[in-house]
Amino acid sequence: MNNYFLRCITCKKEFDPQPGLYYCEDCGYIMGTLEVVYDYDTLRVDAFLKERIFDKKASMYQFDFLLPTKPKCKFDEHIGGTPLFRFDLLGIKNVLVKYDGSNPSSSYKDRASSVAINKALDEGNDILFCASTGNAASSLAMLNAHTDIKTYIFVPASIPAGKRAQLEISGAEVMAVEGTYDEVYDVSLELGLKKGWYCRHAAINPYLLEGKKTGAFEIIIQNDFEVPDYVLIGVGDGTVISSLYKGFWEFKEIGLTDKIPRIIGVQAEGIPAIKEVFDKGKPYVPLAIKGNTVADSISVGNPRDVIKACTYIEACNGYFIALTDEEILDAIAELGKETGLFAEPAGAVPFGGLKKLIYEEKITESDTVCLVITGNGLKDVSAVEGLINTESLSIKELEKRFE
Amino acid sequence: MNNYFLRCITCKKEFDPQPGLYYCEDCGYIMGTLEVVYDYDTLRVDAFLKERIFDKKASMYQFDFLLPTKPKCKFDEHIGGTPLFRFDLLGIKNVLVKYDGSNPSSSYKDRASSVAINKALDEGNDILFCASTGNAASSLAMLNAHTDIKTYIFVPASIPAGKRAQLEISGAEVMAVEGTYDEVYDVSLELGLKKGWYCRHAAINPYLLEGKKTGAFEIIIQNDFEVPDYVLIGVGDGTVISSLYKGFWEFKEIGLTDKIPRIIGVQAEGIPAIKEVFDKGKPYVPLAIKGNTVADSISVGNPRDVIKACTYIEACNGYFIALTDEEILDAIAELGKETGLFAEPAGAVPFGGLKKLIYEEKITESDTVCLVITGNGLKDVSAVEGLINTESLSIKELEKRFE
Numbered sequence: 001m002n003n004y005f006l007r008c009i010t011c012k013k014e015f016d017p018q019p020g021l022y023y024c025e026d027c028g029y030i031m032g033t034l035e036v037v038y039d040y041d042t043l044r045v046d047a048f049l050k051e052r053i054f055d056k057k058a059s060m061y062q063f064d065f066l067l068p069t070k071p072k073c074k075f076d077e078h079i080g081g082t083p084l085f086r087f088d089l090l091g092i093k094n095v096l097v098k099y100d101g102s103n104p105s106s107s108y109k110d111r112a113s114s115v116a117i118n119k120a121l122d123e124g125n126d127i128l129f130c131a132s133t134g135n136a137a138s139s140l141a142m143l144n145a146h147t148d149i150k151t152y153i154f155v156p157a158s159i160p161a162g163k164r165a166q167l168e169i170s171g172a173e174v175m176a177v178e179g180t181y182d183e184v185y186d187v188s189l190e191l192g193l194k195k196g197w198y199c200r201h202a203a204i205n206p207y208l209l210e211g212k213k214t215g216a217f218e219i220i221i222q223n224d225f226e227v228p229d230y231v232l233i234g235v236g237d238g239t240v241i242s243s244l245y246k247g248f249w250e251f252k253e254i255g256l257t258d259k260i261p262r263i264i265g266v267q268a269e270g271i272p273a274i275k276e277v278f279d280k281g282k283p284y285v286p287l288a289i290k291g292n293t294v295a296d297s298i299s300v301g302n303p304r305d306v307i308k309a310c311t312y313i314e315a316c317n318g319y320f321i322a323l324t325d326e327e328i329l330d331a332i333a334e335l336g337k338e339t340g341l342f343a344e345p346a347g348a349v350p351f352g353g354l355k356k357l358i359y360e361e362k363i364t365e366s367d368t369v370c371l372v373i374t375g376n377g378l379k380d381v382s383a384v385e386g387l388i389n390t391e392s393l394s395i396k397e398l399e400k401r402f403e
Numbered sequence: 404m405n406n407y408f409l410r411c412i413t414c415k416k417e418f419d420p421q422p423g424l425y426y427c428e429d430c431g432y433i434m435g436t437l438e439v440v441y442d443y444d445t446l447r448v449d450a451f452l453k454e455r456i457f458d459k460k461a462s463m464y465q466f467d468f469l470l471p472t473k474p475k476c477k478f479d480e481h482i483g484g485t486p487l488f489r490f491d492l493l494g495i496k497n498v499l500v501k502y503d504g505s506n507p508s509s510s511y512k513d514r515a516s517s518v519a520i521n522k523a524l525d526e527g528n529d530i531l532f533c534a535s536t537g538n539a540a541s542s543l544a545m546l547n548a549h550t551d552i553k554t555y556i557f558v559p560a561s562i563p564a565g566k567r568a569q570l571e572i573s574g575a576e577v578m579a580v581e582g583t584y585d586e587v588y589d590v591s592l593e594l595g596l597k598k599g600w601y602c603r604h605a606a607i608n609p610y611l612l613e614g615k616k617t618g619a620f621e622i623i624i625q626n627d628f629e630v631p632d633y634v635l636i637g638v639g640d641g642t643v644i645s646s647l648y649k650g651f652w653e654f655k656e657i658g659l660t661d662k663i664p665r666i667i668g669v670q671a672e673g674i675p676a677i678k679e680v681f682d683k684g685k686p687y688v689p690l691a692i693k694g695n696t697v698a699d700s701i702s703v704g705n706p707r708d709v710i711k712a713c714t715y716i717e718a719c720n721g722y723f724i725a726l727t728d729e730e731i732l733d734a735i736a737e738l739g740k741e742t743g744l745f746a747e748p749a750g751a752v753p754f755g756g757l758k759k760l761i762y763e764e765k766i767t768e769s770d771t772v773c774l775v776i777t778g779n780g781l782k783d784v785s786a787v788e789g790l791i792n793t794e795s796l797s798i799k800e801l802e803k804r805f806e
Contacts, residue, residue, distance in 0.1 A: 141743070157796075168736075169735060384572055387568055398578060
């Protein structure tokens with residue numbers, strides 16, 4: 001097992017890892033503030049780090065020297081190792097596209113769920129819980145189905161039948177609770193922490209970001225250790241963007257790279273909670289806003305990882321932008337036409353963000369840009385139904401057309 | 404380029420490969436009968452075949468010495484190389500599960516589409532066409548979007564908006580034709596062959612089975628060259644089952660294995676067209692039946708690859724069985740609960756078939772069985788909406804439950 005400890009990014013207090021310790025006792029559990037700190041000094045002088053990476057099959061566990069647990073589940077060797085494509089897009093010659101829609105449950109969330117399950121096994125916990133209506137829950141339910149650990153998922157009773165069906169099919173016990181998402185989240189978190197169930201909330205449990213950061217590691221190794229100038233990523237709760245920063249930072253810290261990219265968070269104009277906090281400046285004060293967007297995976301008014309997200313993005317000279325729903329839907333369609341890749345709305349926002357930043361001349365031809373697509377378009381087909389052409393042809397008209 | 408020629412499995416006539424030559428001039432194009440024949444004698448004495456496989460990144464192009472084209476597209480290195488899981492299921496200790504839902508377009512069809520696109524590029528063709536309402540079309544549209552070759556997809560005008568949207572989003576030109584699927588298929592095939600467009604119909608174009616057979620190769624190499632006793636696969640048009648036989652046969656022919664598994668085709672009782680032809684016995688006479696099933700990807704009344712499917716399955720001492728829609732839906736749910744894997748209905752039928760054959764004592768504890776799951780459950784979430792529990796809890800009831 002690797003050596004690591006926990007440190008609060010707000011008050012800098014340090015903690016020894018212990019089962020059930022997810023949050024800083026002084027700063028509370030409403031927002032995630034703990035980060036996992038490894039023995040970077042030892043890793044920096046390890047001459048065989050690259051060999052340790054490439055000796056293993058492509059997956060998130062290639063980077064086991066920077067992870068807080070070891071792979072023990074059937075799915076682990078198939079999580080991560082997702083494609084990095086290179087396209088000439090929108091006049092920019094080097095657009096890298098990291099496509100996480102091909103993870104087992106078709107989203108980026110598998111990287112965090114895998115760590116959660118392995119940590120729960122390490123600690124001998126027999127229940128894992130999560131409040132989510134979407135990708136985090138279906139990921140946990142799928143990856144945990146074959147273990148002896150129970151999966152409890154807390155959702156608002158109002159979620160669509162299809163989403164609930166996916167959770168139940170993967171063997172999770174679904175608690176459909178009459179209340180808003182925020183109410184369900186709060187009551188389940190309180191219950192889970194009290195009961196000592198293993199917590200799969202990436203914004204609270206610091207170990208889950210450790211799984212998510214492997215996306216950054218893969219971008220680097222798949223691009224021959226060249227660091228892109230910009231990385232664009234959709235932002236809801238703030239966990240993926242925080243994890244990407246941590247990954248890029250760690251690779252620089254241990255000497256595998258020499259810079260950190262500017263990370264740009266793309267939100268929906270309908271509910272840009274983290275952007276508002278960031279734009280107001282330090283000290284970052286969490287807020288809860290109301291709003292909505294077609295991009296359900298980033299429709300978050302009360303983001304739980306806002307402190308880390310703002311602190312980290314400031315550290316890499318990044319910033320946040322926001323798109324209208326129309327821009328988001330256009331981004332799905334244009335990304336598809338240019339690359340073939342079908343992204344869920346929240347997965348397409350980096351492409352929409354790139355388009356906006358090119359228009360504003362903030363990103364130019366010579367920049368290397370990486371877009372991170374976090375979810376498969378099949379996750380939300382209904383979002384794109386409005387985009388179709390409705391023309392039809394009779395057989396005679398068809399034959400005539402191609403005479 | 405590998406040496407190969409084409410041979411009709413019905414009349415045994417041989418042909419030199421030529422652009423536009425997809426069918427035997429004597430036996431016609433209504434059914435696929437040509438197969439691609441390589442120089443097996445030379446491959447059999449090649450002492451470095453395994454090195455040639457394992458020197459490459461895991462993908463369908465690891466087996467380039469048995470493919471009719473070379474990879475030239477961005478997606479090629481990410482097609483195939485899909486997981487093979489090992490589970491203890493239904494009392495059978497060694498159940499291998501090949502999960503092709505993690506291909507780029509989330510189905511097995513990518514293996515054939517990739518070959519179609521690379522062959523069209525080889526031949527300098529500028530249009531690829533396909534009649535399909537489902538996985539074949541969305542696969543072709545996605546993988547071909549970034550090339551200069553146009554994609555024409557012919558569908559009945561009545562297909563759901565979501566399916567059409569996925570096709571258009573990936574840049575395909577969708578011809579929505581007023582007619583039944585069979586009418587649209589026939590008119591588009593006639594038109595495409597007349598115009599000389601490249602044909603992406605796996606039952607007609609023999610090269611496409613070459614892509615699909617790589618699933619069999621992967622099962623072998625991922626299981627350390629041990630051949631399973633049984634392989635179960637869903638059957639509609641008959642192309643995947645035919646391709647699996649060819650793959651297992653070729654690995655035996657070149658000396659990499661010493662047997663071919665018994666391949667069992669699983670159809671839907673509502674429309675078991677190939678089973679009916681097979682059960683009547685030789686000579687296999689194609690028929691068109693009417694019917695329906697919840698498993699839309701195998702809802703085929705006029706299967707185009709019936710001759711190959713029956714001939715090959717007889718050769719490996721296999722057979723066909725059929726499941727009711729209820730058994731198919733149960734299979735999705737039970738597969739999910741046991742493994743976490745979420746399969747579309749046609750992808751879950753091998754699990755349902757295994758259950759049936761265990762009940763009938765045709766498969767027993769000591770057999771090694773491989774189930775091939777051809778499509779991600781996200782392809783058809785509506786199919787499982789009826790499976791959910793509809794109970795909900797108030798917050799008070801929730802708290803009480805866990806007191």
